[in-house]
Amino acid sequence: MGNGEVLLRVENLKKYFPLRAGVFKKVVGWIRAVDGVSFEVFSGETLGIVGESGCGKSTLGMTILRLLEPTEGRIFFAGQDITRLPPAKLRPIRKDMQMIFQDPFSSLNPRMTIQAILEEGLRVHRVVPRDAMQKEVEMLLERVGLSRDYVRRFPHEFSGGQRQRISIARAIALRPRLVIADEALSSLDVSVRAQVLNLLQELKREYSLTYLFISHDLAVVRQISHRILVMYLGKVVELAPKEAFFARPLHPYSVALISAVPIPDPGVRKVRIILSGDVPSPLHPPSGCRFHTRCPRAQEICAMTEPPLLEVEPGHFVACHFPGSLTLEGTSG
Amino acid sequence: MREETRKALRRLFSNASGVLGVVLLGLFVIVALFAPLLAPPKPGRDPYFMPVVTWSADPLPPSREHPFGVAGKRDIFYGVVWGTRTAFRIGILVTLASTAIGLFVGSLAGYFGRILDEILMRVTDVFMAIPFLVAAMVLTTVLGTGLDKVMIALIVFSWMYPARLIRGNILQVKEEQFILAAKSLGVSDTLIILRHVLPNAIFPVLIQASMRMGSLVITAAALSFLGLGAPQGYADWGALLNYARNWMLGGYGATFKYWYMIAFPGGAMVLFVLAWNLLGDALRDAFDPRLRW
Amino acid sequence: MKEPVLLEVRNLKVYFRNDEGLELRAVDGVSFTVPPGKTVALVGESGCGKSVTALAILRLVEANGRIAGGEVLFEGKNLLALSEREMQRVRGKEIAIIFQEPSAALNPVYTVGEQIVEAILLHQSVSREKARALAEEMLHLVGIPEPRKRLNEYPHELSGGMKQRAMIAMALSCRPKLLIADEPTTSLDVTIQAQILELLRELQRQIGMAILLITHDLGIVADMADEVVVMYAGKVVERGTKYDIFKRCRHPYTLGLLRSVPRLDVDENALASIPGFVPDPLHFPEGCRFRGRCFLEDETCATEPPEVALGDGHVVYCHHAALSEVCHGER
Numbered sequence: 007m008g009n010g011e012v013l014l015r016v017e018n019l020k021k022y023f024p025l026r027a028g029v030f031k032k033v034v035g036w037i038r039a040v041d042g043v044s045f046e047v048f049s050g051e052t053l054g055i056v057g058e059s060g061c062g063k064s065t066l067g068m069t070i071l072r073l074l075e076p077t078e079g080r081i082f083f084a085g086q087d088i089t090r091l092p093p094a095k096l097r098p099i100r101k102d103m104q105m106i107f108q109d110p111f112s113s114l115n116p117r118m119t120i121q122a123i124l125e126e127g128l129r130v131h132r133v134v135p136r137d138a139m140q141k142e143v144e145m146l147l148e149r150v151g152l153s154r155d156y157v158r159r160f161p162h163e164f165s166g167g168q169r170q171r172i173s174i175a176r177a178i179a180l181r182p183r184l185v186i187a188d189e190a191l192s193s194l195d196v197s198v199r200a201q202v203l204n205l206l207q208e209l210k211r212e213y214s215l216t217y218l219f220i221s222h223d224l225a226v227v228r229q230i231s232h233r234i235l236v237m238y239l240g241k242v243v244e245l246a247p248k249e250a251f252f253a254r255p256l257h258p259y260s261v262a263l264i265s266a267v268p269i270p271d272p273g274v275r276k277v278r279i280i281l282s283g284d285v286p287s288p289l290h291p292p293s294g295c296r297f298h299t300r301c302p303r304a305q306e307i308c309a310m311t312e313p314p315l316l317e318v319e320p321g322h323f324v325a326c327h328f329p330g331s332l333t334l335e336g337t338s339g
Numbered sequence: 340m341r342e343e344t345r346k347a348l349r350r351l352f353s354n355a356s357g358v359l360g361v362v363l364l365g366l367f368v369i370v371a372l373f374a375p376l377l378a379p380p381k382p383g384r385d386p387y388f389m390p391v392v393t394w395s396a397d398p399l400p401p402s403r404e405h406p407f408g409v410a411g412k413r414d415i416f417y418g419v420v421w422g423t424r425t426a427f428r429i430g431i432l433v434t435l436a437s438t439a440i441g442l443f444v445g446s447l448a449g450y451f452g453r454i455l456d457e458i459l460m461r462v463t464d465v466f467m468a469i470p471f472l473v474a475a476m477v478l479t480t481v482l483g484t485g486l487d488k489v490m491i492a493l494i495v496f497s498w499m500y501p502a503r504l505i506r507g508n509i510l511q512v513k514e515e516q517f518i519l520a521a522k523s524l525g526v527s528d529t530l531i532i533l534r535h536v537l538p539n540a541i542f543p544v545l546i547q548a549s550m551r552m553g554s555l556v557i558t559a560a561a562l563s564f565l566g567l568g569a570p571q572g573y574a575d576w577g578a579l580l581n582y583a584r585n586w587m588l589g590g591y592g593a594t595f596k597y598w599y600m601i602a603f604p605g606g607a608m609v610l611f612v613l614a615w616n617l618l619g620d621a622l623r624d625a626f627d628p629r630l631r632w
Numbered sequence: 633m634k635e636p637v638l639l640e641v642r643n644l645k646v647y648f649r650n651d652e653g654l655e656l657r658a659v660d661g662v663s664f665t666v667p668p669g670k671t672v673a674l675v676g677e678s679g680c681g682k683s684v685t686a687l688a689i690l691r692l693v694e695a696n697g698r699i700a701g702g703e704v705l706f707e708g709k710n711l712l713a714l715s716e717r718e719m720q721r722v723r724g725k726e727i728a729i730i731f732q733e734p735s736a737a738l739n740p741v742y743t744v745g746e747q748i749v750e751a752i753l754l755h756q757s758v759s760r761e762k763a764r765a766l767a768e769e770m771l772h773l774v775g776i777p778e779p780r781k782r783l784n785e786y787p788h789e790l791s792g793g794m795k796q797r798a799m800i801a802m803a804l805s806c807r808p809k810l811l812i813a814d815e816p817t818t819s820l821d822v823t824i825q826a827q828i829l830e831l832l833r834e835l836q837r838q839i840g841m842a843i844l845l846i847t848h849d850l851g852i853v854a855d856m857a858d859e860v861v862v863m864y865a866g867k868v869v870e871r872g873t874k875y876d877i878f879k880r881c882r883h884p885y886t887l888g889l890l891r892s893v894p895r896l897d898v899d900e901n902a903l904a905s906i907p908g909f910v911p912d913p914l915h916f917p918e919g920c921r922f923r924g925r926c927f928l929e930d931e932t933c934a935t936e937p938p939e940v941a942l943g944d945g946h947v948v949y950c951h952h953a954a955l956s957e958v959c960h961g962e963r
Contacts (some may be wrong), residue, residue: 031457058821071523100525113516117538126534127524165909176520195677196848200892200905207902222821225851225894229903252896266826267896268851272874274897280830281823284791 012085013184013216014047014070019079021062021069025289037288039065041240042079044315047184052210052217054231054248056224056263060285062240063220067186070218071103072096084183101131104177108189110169114161120147120172121157127180146175150205167198171205178209186218191226203229224267228252233321236260239288239296242315246322256324258332259297265334277335295327303331350625357621363614371423378420387421388572389413398586398597408599411582413572415599419607421574425486426611429559430552433493438548440494441501442541448502449509449540450532460506463499471496472561479567486575489559489568497551501544508540515539546623553615560608579604635945637705638842639666639689639727639810644702646681646688648913656913658684658697660866666810666859671836671843673857675850675889677910681866682846686812689844690723706810725755728803732815734795738787744771745783748802755806770801773838775831793824800831807839814846829856850893854878859945862886865911865921872946882940882948884926920951928952 021040024033040062047053057063068074070081072088080089088099107113114123124143128134134142144154150171161169170190177185187206191199203226210217221227227234234251236244236259244257255261265279281300286292292299298308307327315325351357370377380386391412393399399409407415448459475492482488512518513536521531556576562568563577564584572578583600646659659681666672674682687693689704691711704711711722723729731737739747748767749760758766764783771779774797787795796816803811813832817825829852836843845856853860853874860877862870862885870883881887891904908925917923919934926933932951940953 058823068519073519073522097525100523103523105520105523107516107520109516113520115515115517115521115535115539118534126521126526130525130527165912167909173520176524180524195910196850196889197677197892197906198909200894200903201907203894204902204905223894224822225896228896229894229900262823264896266822268829268849268855269897270850270854270878270890270893270895271897272854272878274854278826278830280826282827284793284824285821 011049012046013049013083014218015082016046016070017044017080017082019043019066019069019081020077021065021074022077035289038240038291039288040069041288041291043237043240043242044079045235045242045245047216047218049183049216050214051232052219052230054227054234055218055220055237056222056227056234057237058222058263058285060239060288061237062288063237064188066237067105067188067218067220071100071105071186073105098131101127101133101180102183104180104182104185106170106173106177106185106187106190108192110166110173110193111161113173114169116161119158119160123161123172124157124176124179127176131180133180142179146179147172149178149209150175151201165198167194167202170194170202174202174205174209178213178215181213182215184216184218186220188220189222190219192221192223199226206230224264236263239286239291241296242323242325243297244324244326245315246319246324250319250322254330255334256318256322256329257297257326258301258303258328261332261334262302279332295325301332303328348625351621354621354624356617357625360614360617360619360621363610364618367423367427367611367614370420371427374420374424378414378417380421387425387574389418389421389574391572398582398600401599407603410579410586410600413579413582415579415603418574418579419576419603422576422579422604422607423611425569425573425575426556426559426608429486429490429493430556430615433490433497433555433559434548434552436494437498437551438501438544440498441503442505442537442544444498445502445505446509446532446537449506450513450528450536456506459502463502466496466499467503469496472558475558475562476565476567479562484567484570486569486573489562492562493555493558497555500551501547504547505540505544508543509536512536512539543623546619549615549622550619553612556611557608576604576608635665635667637665638668638707639844640703640705641665641685641689642703642705644685644688644704645700646684646693646697647700648694648697650696650914654914657866657916658913659688660916661702662863662866662868663702664861664868664871666842666844668809668842669836669840670858671845671856672859672861673845673847673853674861674863675847675853676863677848677889679865679910679913680863682863683814685863686729686814686844686846689812690727690729691719692723692729721755724751724803724808725806726808727810727812728806728808729812729814730796730799730803730816732818734792734799734819735787737799738795740787743784743786744790744798748783748798748805751802752805766805767801770805771798773804773835774798774801775827776801792820793827796820796824796828797831800828800835804835804839804841808841810842810844812844812846815848816845817852818847818849825852832856850890862889865916866913867921868949869922870946870948870950872942873944876942876944876946880946882942882946882953883922883950884928884952885922888925920949 019040020042022036022038025035025037026032027034043066055063065074069076076089080087083099083103088096121143124146125139128139128142143157147154147156152168152171191202194202207230209215219227219230228248231248233247235242236257238259244260255264262279262281265277283300286299294310295308295313298304301308313325313327315323317323318329381390392414393409393412396412399405401408405414405416407419409415444459448456474496478492478495479488482491518531518535521535559568560577560580563575564581566581569575569578586597586600642663644659644662648656648658650656662685674685676682688699693699699712706726745764745767748770749763752763752766768779768783771782776782776794776797790798817828820828832843847853857874859873860871861868862877864885870881870886877886881890888906892906894903906925911917920937923929923933937949937951940948940950942948
């Protein structure tokens with residue numbers, strides 16, 4: 007677990023995308039993908055970010071890496087404010103923050119050899135002398151469980167799981183401090199997913215990495231994370247240590263999310279809490295608490311005022327007017 | 340050679356129309372290379388001008404001496420052979436120049452997007468809105484006739500096609516995650532364009548260029564036919580057809596009397612265009628990763 | 633006592649031919665049965681042939697593939713022997729199918745109502761007005777709010793979950809006896825997935841159709857299925873009741889699969905995983921296709937594994953079915 011040092015701090019981060027229409031591409035609205043998110047990531051921990059599609063979790067990851075420009079708010083990495091850092095000053099910091107992408111078929115350039123793919127970052131940052139490059143690349147491949155003979159091959163010669171290993175090798179090549187994994191296991195088959203999940207755990211120990219693990223899959227997040235952050239429509243609704251989160255989730259949305267995941271064991275009986283309706287559009291998010299349109303415990307106040315994210319137990323934050331009112335047992339508390 | 344390229348070449352040569360295209364093109368290349376042997380020019384004279392072989396303005400049918408006949412006092416065979424060089428020169432120069440301009444404009448617009456994209460694409464639209472042949476005619480009238488002027492006109496009014504295509508492809512490639520991955524590694528924009536974007540976006544442009552190569556020659560011929568292109572007597576297929584203008588309808592009861600004036604230069608042109616189109620089609624089938632693997 | 637059978641697939645083989653003219657045995661001798669009114673899950677990883685099997689039942693195999701052998705008996709008649717015309721009467725009316733991508737399965741240029749009405753008119757001799765009323769009733773049945781308004785909307789106006797509901801409404805509009813659901817919730821979010829699964833369960837209670845559920849998600853299997861067929865590399869490796877598979881499985885692949893799924897209700901330090909990766913159809917090993925990844929492998933595995941019946945319909949295809957029992961127990 008973390009050693010208490012804050013590696014990444016995000017303060018009131020917002021990322022809005024303009025919605026344009028008409029001949030002159032006038033801005034007719036803003037899609038509020040990330041809407042005022044604050045949290046800290048401690049050095050050495052894994053923070054799991056969960057939520058459904060459209061909740062802004064991927065946008066959040068890309069904005070932290072400055073692959074998207076933040077609309078508002080601040081990002082501190084290792085104590086330095088990187089929110090408005092110009093590209094030239096950002097480049098050396100990129101070395102310390104890497105990303106593993108979801109789609110292993112789109113994340114590797116089909117016209118580059120594995121060697122070229124793995125070398126690219128090393129060349130840009132000149133971390134390995136030219137004559138040691140070959141050895142380094144081979145070492146990386148072997149470290150992620152692939153044969154060193156693969157260096158001359160092209161991405162399309164590999165299966166999804168192997169490609170994801172190559173992506174991982176590229177991400178760790180620069181010995182980053184923070185790795186953001188955006189749905190890194192989602193496209194993989196069950197048996198391969200377990201292998202790659204184990205690999206990520208090993209690499210974390212070996213290179214003392216810090217992970218921001220973004221996923222819609224709660225079961226995977228549970229296996230890898232120390233703390234869990236739940237997002238809904240661009241907002242943080244709950245942030246808690248893993249044990250507390252799964253034992254006693256406080257936000258009704260977290261409860262519904264956990265109860266919606268089918269358990270691969272016919273012996274386990276559990277209460278299903280089925281939310282009605284769809285996730286509203288981030289273009290016109292509901293007033294007050296954004297979850298109130300689907301919340302089984304919504305009261306009048308929920309549509310009026312937005313609940314702040316409060317620390318209700320040590321380390322357990324929740325943004326709800328009635329935390330704990332919906333439980334996994336399905337009874338009102 | 341790369342495995343991928345080798346596979347694609349194998350596919351290219353297992354495709355009958357691709358092989359036909361390559362063979363036809365090979366024949367044209369041979370004719371162009373060996374033009375001085377096939378149709379020896381008179382010593383001391385510019386070989387690109389067809390020598391005058393008769394004093395009569397009437398066309399003469401094919402004979403031993405003039406295997407394709409005579410048109411406008413000039414030997415058609417000589418014109419077809421040396422015209423091959425002209426065709427290649429027009430095709431290659433115009434295609435190279437217009438593709439280069441198109442690539443430059445299109446990649447700037449596609450990669451950087453926003454306002455730059457908006458401006459460049461509107462300019463492209465303006466150029467595309469002008470009917471090509473009319474515009475080329477106006478331009479050659481302004482610049483004056485001559486083969487070089489024709490080529491300039493062709494370049495000015497054909498760079499938009501590769502520009503549009505490359506822009507569209509770049510917009511598509513830009514969405515790929517490997518671009519984001521390169522950015523997060525700290526790779527510079529120039530390197531991203533050169534190493535990641537262009538190699539993945541350029542292939543359709545090259546295929547289109549091969550197809551355009553043929554059609555450009557037709558357009559150049561059309562301008563020559565209208566008397567705007569090559570100067571009097573220049574070895575050019577379009578110029579040869581120009582001589583046929585007054586004769587091509589034949590006479591009363593002799594509709595096909597002067598067939599040779601059209602058939603040989605026209606045939607050469609059709610085969611030339613066909614060769615490039617077949618090759619372009621076959622290249623697309625062989626290389627397009629969206630169709631295969 | 634012999635159990636009633638709605639669908640019986642016997643030794644089904646579907647082969648494909650790739651660009652280079654090589655034959656891919658995507659489905660190679662698959663057999664299982666679906667009892668009326670029950671849910672049978674066909675599970676496996678990508679490329680195991682589960683979706684191809686589903687399409688082959690309806691004879692909807694793509695042009696570069698062919699059904700190379702076997703029988704598909706639906707209520708006793710062999711669907712593979714029917715004429716194309718007779719087959720069209722079976723599709724939609726007797727057996728309906730829903731797909732993973734509802735947006736790809738709905739035609740974007742017609743309203744939802746028009747498409748459902750079309751499906752009804754195809755198989756039922758009712759007036760257009762009656763069909764429209766039926767369509768509205770179906771939308772209501774699948775839990776789409778304001779069904780009358782939705783009838784006049786185009787697919788792009790509906791969310792992913794709503795589209796899947798509309799697909800289900802269309803599929804069930806002729807009250808089929810069998811619904812084939814090919815990864816019906818894979819493209820949906822978990823809370824929406826829970827809604828759709830609940831809906832399928834509810835509709836099964838009301839209409840009484842059997843469901844052939846194709847999925848890679850063992851959680852959904854445990855949730856929904858009565859019986860389970862596990863496929864690997866174009867073959868069935870094990871089949872039995874849900875409890876046979878989850879509690880008493882005998883095939884090393886089934887066991888590996890169960891152990892490699894991360895669970896929401898249990899913490900594990902490291903997941904057990906199956907070594908290696910799924911072979912591609914061009915390089916399926918000879919004999920047992922799980923060779924090379926199996927912890928029980930020995931020289932006998934080079935030959936085709938025998939069918940071992942363990943009673944009550946629990947069948948496993950493995951040379952070491954007797955041995956694999958010892959590896960069991962609680963994890």
